[in-house]
Amino acid sequence: MRLDAYQTDGFYDELFDESGVPRPQAQLLLETLQSLEDGQILRCQQAAERLLLEMGVTFNVYGDSAGTERIFPFDLIPRIVPSAEWDWIERGLRQRIHALNEFIDDIYHDQKILRDGIIPREVVNSAVFYRPQCIGINPPRRVWCHITGTDLVRHGDGQIYVLEDNLRVPSGVSYVLENRDLMKRTFPQVFHGLSVRPVDDYPGNLLAMLESIAPESASDRPVVVVLTAGMYNSAYYEHSFLAQRMGIPLVEGRDLVVEDDTVFMRTTRGLRRVDVIYRRIDDDFLDPNEFRTDSLLGVAGLVQAYRAGKVALANAPGNGVADDKVIYAYVPDMIRYYEGGDPILQNVPTYLCWRDTDRQHVLGNLDKLVVKAANEAGGYGMLVGPHSTAKQREDFGDRIRANPRNYIAQPTLALSRVPTLIDGHMEGRHVDLRPYILYGEDIRVLPGGLTRVALRKGSLVVNSSQGGGSKDTWVLADPATGTHQ
Amino acid sequence: MKHDNRPLLSRVADSIYWMARYIERAENVARYIGVTLQLQLDLPLARAHQWQPLVDTSGDTEDFAERYGDPTQASVIEFLAYDSHNPNSIVSCLRSARENARSVRETISFEMWAQINSMYLNMQAHQSMPEPGRLLDTFRDMRLGCHSFQGITDATMTHNEAYHFLRLGRMLERADKTSRILDVKYFMLLPSARDVGTPYDDIHWAAVLKSVSGFQMYRQKYGRLTPRGVVDFLVLDTEFPRSMFHCIRESSASLRAITGPPGDAPRFRSEQLLTPICTQLEDADVDLIIGSGLHEYLDKLQLALNDVDISFREEFVTQSHLQTQSQSQSQFFVATSTLRKS
Numbered sequence: 001m002r003l004d005a006y007q008t009d010g011f012y013d014e015l016f017d018e019s020g021v022p023r024p025q026a027q028l029l030l031e032t033l034q035s036l037e038d039g040q041i042l043r044c045q046q047a048a049e050r051l052l053l054e055m056g057v058t059f060n061v062y063g064d065s066a067g068t069e070r071i072f073p074f075d076l077i078p079r080i081v082p083s084a085e086w087d088w089i090e091r092g093l094r095q096r097i098h099a100l101n102e103f104i105d106d107i108y109h110d111q112k113i114l115r116d117g118i119i120p121r122e123v124v125n126s127a128v129f130y131r132p133q134c135i136g137i138n139p140p141r142r143v144w145c146h147i148t149g150t151d152l153v154r155h156g157d158g159q160i161y162v163l164e165d166n167l168r169v170p171s172g173v174s175y176v177l178e179n180r181d182l183m184k185r186t187f188p189q190v191f192h193g194l195s196v197r198p199v200d201d202y203p204g205n206l207l208a209m210l211e212s213i214a215p216e217s218a219s220d221r222p223v224v225v226v227l228t229a230g231m232y233n234s235a236y237y238e239h240s241f242l243a244q245r246m247g248i249p250l251v252e253g254r255d256l257v258v259e260d261d262t263v264f265m266r267t268t269r270g271l272r273r274v275d276v277i278y279r280r281i282d283d284d285f286l287d288p289n290e291f292r293t294d295s296l297l298g299v300a301g302l303v304q305a306y307r308a309g310k311v312a313l314a315n316a317p318g319n320g321v322a323d324d325k326v327i328y329a330y331v332p333d334m335i336r337y338y339e340g341g342d343p344i345l346q347n348v349p350t351y352l353c354w355r356d357t358d359r360q361h362v363l364g365n366l367d368k369l370v371v372k373a374a375n376e377a378g379g380y381g382m383l384v385g386p387h388s389t390a391k392q393r394e395d396f397g398d399r400i401r402a403n404p405r406n407y408i409a410q411p412t413l414a415l416s417r418v419p420t421l422i423d424g425h426m427e428g429r430h431v432d433l434r435p436y437i438l439y440g441e442d443i444r445v446l447p448g449g450l451t452r453v454a455l456r457k458g459s460l461v462v463n464s465s466q467g468g469g470s471k472d473t474w475v476l477a478d479p480a481t482g483t484h485q
Numbered sequence: 486m487k488h489d490n491r492p493l494l495s496r497v498a499d500s501i502y503w504m505a506r507y508i509e510r511a512e513n514v515a516r517y518i519g520v521t522l523q524l525q526l527d528l529p530l531a532r533a534h535q536w537q538p539l540v541d542t543s544g545d546t547e548d549f550a551e552r553y554g555d556p557t558q559a560s561v562i563e564f565l566a567y568d569s570h571n572p573n574s575i576v577s578c579l580r581s582a583r584e585n586a587r588s589v590r591e592t593i594s595f596e597m598w599a600q601i602n603s604m605y606l607n608m609q610a611h612q613s614m615p616e617p618g619r620l621l622d623t624f625r626d627m628r629l630g631c632h633s634f635q636g637i638t639d640a641t642m643t644h645n646e647a648y649h650f651l652r653l654g655r656m657l658e659r660a661d662k663t664s665r666i667l668d669v670k671y672f673m674l675l676p677s678a679r680d681v682g683t684p685y686d687d688i689h690w691a692a693v694l695k696s697v698s699g700f701q702m703y704r705q706k707y708g709r710l711t712p713r714g715v716v717d718f719l720v721l722d723t724e725f726p727r728s729m730f731h732c733i734r735e736s737s738a739s740l741r742a743i744t745g746p747p748g749d750a751p752r753f754r755s756e757q758l759l760t761p762i763c764t765q766l767e768d769a770d771v772d773l774i775i776g777s778g779l780h781e782y783l784d785k786l787q788l789a790l791n792d793v794d795i796s797f798r799e800e801f802v803t804q805s806h807l808q809t810q811s812q813s814q815s816q817f818f819v820a821t822s823t824l825r826k827s
Binding site for chain 2: 252
């Protein structure tokens with residue numbers, strides 16, 4: 001494969017520097033790629049896609065005909081993160097997750113941060129995912145965000161920024177594991193000479209974390225389950241994958257019943273007690289007694305059982321308050337407040353439309369900014385200014401004026417790119433990175449995470465529902481010691 | 486000795502049971518079609534009406550008559566293999582088996598899932614009747630795909646409670662299919678003065694045996710083809726894996742494994758119903774069965790097995806006494822219409 005025609009087009013490229021020379025961490029990989037014939041790479045790519053389909057690594061598409069399954073397109077060229085940079089990212093994530101957890105616990109207890117005037121009270125009270133039902137709840141170990149999938153991006157300035165925290169029910173980790181597996185099976189030669197930090201221990205760490213939050217009344221080997229909305233949920237594959245890799249039951253709401261504030265599952269031998277639930281259902285649908293009364297996916301009485309300390313829930317209900325994009329803008333302040341130091345990882349500068357001056361600026365610069373609804377995810381409810389039509393901008397302007405609290409705006413980031421196989425040759429495509437962080441007895445960060453790539457030329461939207469794909473993410477081992485942390 | 490004592494969700498047990506039944510059903514239909522295709526080649530044109538009994542065996546005679554009219558090779562194969570409106574067609578069985586497998590991927594082995602999924606994808610890729618020259622191979626491949634699944638299952642899945650639900654589904658379905666084919670064919674083939682001793686007589690009986698992959702094994706044991714021998718072999722043989730007795734005895738063993746260590750008396754109604762069926766088959770005499778009417782005998786056996794099926798599902802799957810809320814299909818619609826992402 002020829003690399004000399006590859007253009008970075010003025011963007012930050014993860015594998016090449018600005019003058020088109022391979023970055024040190026990418027040198028070996030690019031040499032291997034260069035030595036391969038085009039047909040060989042194409043065959044590997046096709047084999048990978050066929051494997052994905054055969055393995056049933058698919059997601060369901062909503063709005064499509066019922067039950068449509070698609071593979072999440074996979075690109076063979078990995079993203080490489082050098083050891084030192086990763087260690088710095090990891091420190092930043094630990095600091096951030098710790099502060100966010102402190103914040104959530106504070107919000108549902110003393111609200112010191114509000115009383116001290118660091119964050120305006122009305123911002124919290126108007127957050128869609130703020131749950132007054134959770135006030136006073138003491139989750140085991142005071143942990144509220146057990147599994148986080150922080151979205152990171154690198155801008156044209158070379159700096160890494162946190163785009164979103166994704167505290168509620170982050171998905172995608174199954175692709176991290178499957179992508180690595182796929183790389184090893186279809187493209188083993190590229191690992192040659194490199195020491196890539198493994199990701200296989202994630203399910204084991206996840207299970208250990210879930211067991212560590214079991215109620216005291218649980219036995220030595222607590223009964224842990226994954227709760228799914230069912231086969232037609234878009235992330236069903238992942239729910240099933242994680243249950244399988246942890247060797248624990250995958251349950252639906254109808255499999256569970258609450259009696260005397262205790263949760264049971266219906267088994268062939270009658271009711272069996274459940275101690276810990278890794279729930280992959282949003283708060284809204286968790287318990288019709290507490291949240292949406294029309295939910296048939298959840299379990300009546302579940303939150304009361306949780307409140308009574310008879311069952312642990314991961315993630316903790318109510319933690320989505322910190323996913324609000326207005327509250328996101330205050331995370332650096334939170335870090336200074338709870339951690340007593342400056343944030344290691346930077347936020348993207350954010351305009352809050354409920355502030356008059358910010359709103360005026362946003363309305364006047366819609367063609368340059370990215371506007372986001374404060375409580376949407378997955379690339380929904382978003383305007384990418386430079387790629388928008390006049391009609392779309394007008395529409396968003398109206399929405400902002402009608403409900404300024406629900407909109408924020410950020411500068412359009414020139415997301416970094418990674419070489420990607422397009423029609424048999426390499427072209428740069430924009431990427432983001434979602435590391436996964438587990439918080440139980442301690443905080444553990446999965447090395448790397450999910451690199452999502454916008455496969456459409458020029459596109460900045462990496463979501464699977466909007467034409468995104470993914471890549472394997474290699475965090476290299478520490479060159480000094482040659483070992484993993 | 487260490488048992489896997491982990492609790493098994495009732496819903497999961499149910500899905501595994503149905504997954505196994507659908508695979509077994511698909512395999513049987515593929516085999517019937519293959520055998521009938523070959524039978525056709527051996528018969529003079531005037532006698533080539535072998536397709537109606539195939540529809541009768543599937544139990545969907547009315548549905549077929551309504552939508553297709555006269556049975557021809559093309560219409561019957563379409564109906565039994567490719568018609569997605571026929572819930573018992575191969576394509577429907579594979580789809581249902583896969584849906585069930587997909588809902589229990591965490592319980593079955595990865596290899597089992599991959600096999601079902603690839604059979605399904607293969608069927609999706611070739612949704613219509615192959616050209617005549619490919620017909621036999623196509624149905625042979627489907628049959629072998631199902632056999633692979635059985636082999637993969639036995640070799641890769643722990644033989645735990647979930648496995649016994651699977652085997653129960655497989656064996657009850659198989660007993661049912663053997664009973665149906667014998668019931669339908671026996672009366673068509675009752676020796677008529679004209680045919681006895683002609684080569685056609687043998688061809689037909691051989692086809693019945695081939696329909697359950699039993700021709701070769703029958704020969705080893707009985708030699709000559711006789712109606713009595715075929716009935717004895719397909720109903721009462723203890724060792725042939727598709728004889729009704731064998732299937733029922735295997736079902737009984739799996740049911741025992743599910744109900745737990747044997748006590749003095751069976752604790753579950755399903756066991757109380759199944760045990761006497763086994764005993765009865767063990768002592769049965771083939772001449773008495775034929776003398777008092779094979780059809781009546783098979784009918785009674787089928788009804789008795791249905792009762793076992795119903796009571797066992799009540800005891801281990803629906804457990805109506807434990808239900809505190811009614812569950813309905815509407816859950817699915819809520820799931821798809823209100824959940825956007827997670």
